[in-house]
Amino acid sequence: MISTRTSQPDVIAALEDAGLRITGQRRQVVAAIERRDVGFSAEDIAGELEGVGRATVYRTLKLLVKADVICKLVLPDGTPMYSPSRLEHHHHSVCTSCGAVEEFRDTTVERVLRSLTREIEGEIVGHRMEVFIRCRSCLDSSSS
Amino acid sequence: MISTRTSQPDVIAALEDAGLRITGQRRQVVAAIERRDVGFSAEDIAGELEGVGRATVYRTLKLLVKADVICKLVLPDGTPMYSPSRLEHHHHSVCTSCGAVEEFRDTTVERVLRSLTREIEGEIVGHRMEVFIRCRSCLDSSSS
């Protein structure tokens, strides 16, 4: 259903296309991200990849955000979190209990933006929309 | 045009109503915020109020966020920033050049959320929408 834009060879190719070097460390970070499909922190990756320096993990994550391979988002309490990006342009719903991240596309969001063009002075250069939820399974387990 | 919910006595009253003590420090922080109408950082306030401890500034800002007197938002680069809150429920447009923050209400945003209820599994407990812009005056001064 969901197109998998983040298969490892694609990501590596994308980095190459961006004129970046393909190093063992970058491969490891990409592979570590592939193994996850819910939100993760930079420290999660750094902790998992003992052989890769922390600075390199942070640098690579930043690169991957820029390349649209992952998204960085911020929970209501300010905690940053990363999540693999599978949809072309999208927004996030984040469960505030378990941290599960889902992506959604909604054309109405973009319609809102177009309507805001009339209301906002200046040129819109970007936007962010996050919806915070209690996901189905958290609701189910708490209503016991 | 815009209802000023953050006049100093009101804010103090609101804090009192919340069962909090009205201290000189809290008055100072509130007054410092009154003097601003664009985005500011916690350190801006702490730097301005030499007589008030940093910890107290941060504590008070947190209190004021909870009391809806100010909003905390996050720029695309992750920098947190505070801005006085004048509209009841609103979203923000932030100029990525000069940091000017405007609030806007848009019922279409809330309409989007209602439509998302159908799309998102789970219970929506909150949302955040930020629009990043290049404001009129930044556009004007750069096109010279």
Add this chain to the structure above:
DNA sequence: AAGTTATTGATAGTAAGTATCAACTATCAA
């Protein structure tokens, strides 16, 4: 005015990075 309890501030600590820079290595050209 006294008592109780919230509040403060100095300090140290945490989370999430970023800057530095010498050592290393991917890639390219010969």
Add this chain to the structure above:
DNA sequence: TTGATAGTTGATACTTACTATCAATAACTT
């Protein structure tokens, strides 16, 4: 295949934005 070259790495120290601690202090209450 081998240099040369320029991008990349990692250890370390530093930064930003806070938060925890806790003894001292000050607000409300009576």
